[in-house]
Amino acid sequence: MSDLSRRKLITTGLAAAAGVTGLGVAARLAQKYGLVPPDHGGIYGLGETLTYASQRLLTKHSLAREFSPSQISKRPLANEMAPPSDAFKRLQAGGFADWRLSIDGMVDRPATFSLAQLKSYPSRSQITMVQCEEGWSYIAEWIGVPLRHVLDAVSVQPHARYVVYFSMQPEWWESIDMSDALHPQTFLAYGMNGGGLPVGNGGPLRMRIPPQLGYKSVKFITHLTVTDSLKSFGKGLGSASPEAGYAWYAGI
Amino acid sequence: MATSESVREPLGACAPSSSSSVPVTTVTSRHSALVRVTHWITTLCFLALLVSGVEIVISHPRFYWGETGNVLTTPLFKLPIPSSRAMVPSGYGYVLPDQNGWSRYLHFQAAWLAVLTGLLYIISILFTGHLRKNLLPRGADLSLRAFSTSIADHLRFKRPSAAEAWSYNVLQRLTYLFVIFVLFPLVIWTGLAMSPAFVSAFPLTVTSLGGQQSARTIHFFVSLALVVFLLVHVIMIFLAGFWTRMRAMITGRAANRPTELP
Numbered sequence: 064m065s066d067l068s069r070r071k072l073i074t075t076g077l078a079a080a081a082g083v084t085g086l087g088v089a090a091r092l093a094q095k096y097g098l099v100p101p102d103h104g105g106i107y108g109l110g111e112t113l114t115y116a117s118q119r120l121l122t123k124h125s126l127a128r129e130f131s132p133s134q135i136s137k138r139p140l141a142n143e144m145a146p147p148s149d150a151f152k153r154l155q156a157g158g159f160a161d162w163r164l165s166i167d168g169m170v171d172r173p174a175t176f177s178l179a180q181l182k183s184y185p186s187r188s189q190i191t192m193v194q195c196e197e198g199w200s201y202i203a204e205w206i207g208v209p210l211r212h213v214l215d216a217v218s219v220q221p222h223a224r225y226v227v228y229f230s231m232q233p234e235w236w237e238s239i240d241m242s243d244a245l246h247p248q249t250f251l252a253y254g255m256n257g258g259g260l261p262v263g264n265g266g267p268l269r270m271r272i273p274p275q276l277g278y279k280s281v282k283f284i285t286h287l288t289v290t291d292s293l294k295s296f297g298k299g300l301g302s303a304s305p306e307a308g309y310a311w312y313a314g315i
Numbered sequence: 316m317a318t319s320e321s322v323r324e325p326l327g328a329c330a331p332s333s334s335s336s337v338p339v340t341t342v343t344s345r346h347s348a349l350v351r352v353t354h355w356i357t358t359l360c361f362l363a364l365l366v367s368g369v370e371i372v373i374s375h376p377r378f379y380w381g382e383t384g385n386v387l388t389t390p391l392f393k394l395p396i397p398s399s400r401a402m403v404p405s406g407y408g409y410v411l412p413d414q415n416g417w418s419r420y421l422h423f424q425a426a427w428l429a430v431l432t433g434l435l436y437i438i439s440i441l442f443t444g445h446l447r448k449n450l451l452p453r454g455a456d457l458s459l460r461a462f463s464t465s466i467a468d469h470l471r472f473k474r475p476s477a478a479e480a481w482s483y484n485v486l487q488r489l490t491y492l493f494v495i496f497v498l499f500p501l502v503i504w505t506g507l508a509m510s511p512a513f514v515s516a517f518p519l520t521v522t523s524l525g526g527q528q529s530a531r532t533i534h535f536f537v538s539l540a541l542v543v544f545l546l547v548h549v550i551m552i553f554l555a556g557f558w559t560r561m562r563a564m565i566t567g568r569a570a571n572r573p574t575e576l577p
Contacts, residue, residue, distance in 0.1 A: 106424075107417075107420035107421065107423075107424050109424060109427070110420065110423045110424025110425075110426075110427045110428075111420065111423070111424070113427045114423055114427070118512045118513070121513070121516050122512045122513060122515055122516040125512075125515040125516040126515055127511060127512075127515045128514060128515065128518055128521075130382070134382060134383075136383055136385075136387075136388075138387045138388075140385045140386065140387055142402065192382065192383065192511070192527065194509075194511050194527065195375075195385075196374075196415060196419065197371075197374040197375040197400060197415065198371070198372070198374065198375035198377075198531060199375050199377075199384060199385035199386065200382070200383045200384060200385065200527060200528065201383050201385055202382065202383050273511065273515075274511050274512045274515045275511060275512065276511065307416060308416025308417055308420075309415070309416045309419065310419060310420060310423075314510065314511060314512025314513070315423065315509070315510035315511065315512065315513070
């Protein structure tokens with residue numbers, strides 16, 4: 064073997080070793096700082112991790128765009144069917160007076176809230192865009208209580224990392240990391256465009272997470288769980304979306 | 316020469332006649348390893364982006380201008396294709412299967428790989444002089460006469476000379492520069508302008524385009540322009556000699572570099 068090729072071999076070897084070590088260190092750091100999404104396994108894991116990590120580093124604290132009242136869509140698309148269950152029909156017949164939202168998991172004071180109780184908290188509104196992964200969108204005013212306010216009321220424990228939330232519709236659940244859960248625009252919404260929240264838009268209670276695509280804003284919310292790990296929920300991929308083939312993080 | 320390791324078979328029957336009589340030897344590489352590797356990674360990424368992009372469009376083959384648009388608003392135009400969503404009034408009596416899950420995962424993974432590869436390429440062509448020597452038009456190329464000769468040669472489907480196997484003509488140079496420095500940046504920009512989280516931090520990326528739906532519509536047309544480039548590119552490869560050009564881009568080897576070239 065000539066000197067040149069030996070030198071080349073050694074350089075290449077060292078470069079490869081440095082590369083592998085660098086990747087290992089990067090993976091450890093990413094894990095430590097919460098930059099790895101729960102659906103990071105599999106062939107698309109690299110792209111998802113790059114997207115989620117970049118968004119956490121760049122956009123964690125920024126606010127989704129808000130619009131002027133004149134930009135509100137004249138006919139907000141009601142793209143939801145009412146849950147067909149008898150339980151939902153009974154609640155609807157009673158004007159949703161018996162609708163309950165329960166919160167448990169890593170909180171000091173697990174609690175159950177009625178809509179009236181949620182409405183007794185300071186109400187906030189935002190004019191933001193609903194953006195569907197399919198490509199369509201509309202702008203509406205959303206009225207509700209910031210999730211942060213409700214989480215403060217039940218006192219989230221310091222090691223909590225995610226909030227998992229469930230619809231009354233079976234098999235419809237999502238989760239967000241704590242920075243999105245505490246984001247000032249993350250609402251438990253019960254009103255829309257100055258009135259109540261129509262069933263076709265997820266009423267009586269839905270999540271609104273404007274910095275992410277529409278499918279994270281689960282409708283007909285009945286239950287929240289605060290946790291430090293998503294492994295024990297469903298298949299451990301973070302939410303129902305990755306189980307159906309869709310990305311967990313939908314800020315893109 | 317016959318015993319030398321570097322002697323290669325004359326190029327096959329598909330090669331242009333002008334070069335098949337020249338004994339072919341390995342000389343300095345036609346395309347550097349970096350150009351070849353980034354070329355093929357970009358090719359793979361582009362095909363992945365194209366297939367997944369088409370699938371995503373099928374879920375809502377309607378385009379709008381401004382901030383918002385949905386089935387209740389008037390579109391700028393509709394594609395006359397069936398949709399993978401029942402909500403879309405496509406005019407077809409059936410709904411295609413939903414392919415958006417893997418399409419979106421693949422689209423963003425391929426976008427990341429393409430962008431990182433593109434950055435590596437840009438940095439390297441700046442430092443190696445590839446941009447200055449091979450992509451920026453030469454002074455003499457920019458005369459009206461040189462332009463009209465080149466355009467006339469193209470219109471007559473004139474076979475490229477042997478020298479052209481080693482250098483890009485002025486139309487090629489301008490096309491590559493347009494793709495690298497206009498179309499690719501534009502498709503990345505309009506893509507990012509559709510990300511709700513990205514525009515929360517950088518709202519100008521979308522407001523400067525006239526809104527989120529405008530960004531989606533521009534993204535579609537820039538992608539279409541890239542597809543047209545790909546088609547013309549592949550047709551030109553066939554006209555110039557498929558195997559010689561493929562071989563040059565895969566192995567780096569090409570026919571002898573003509574001496575009259577600098």
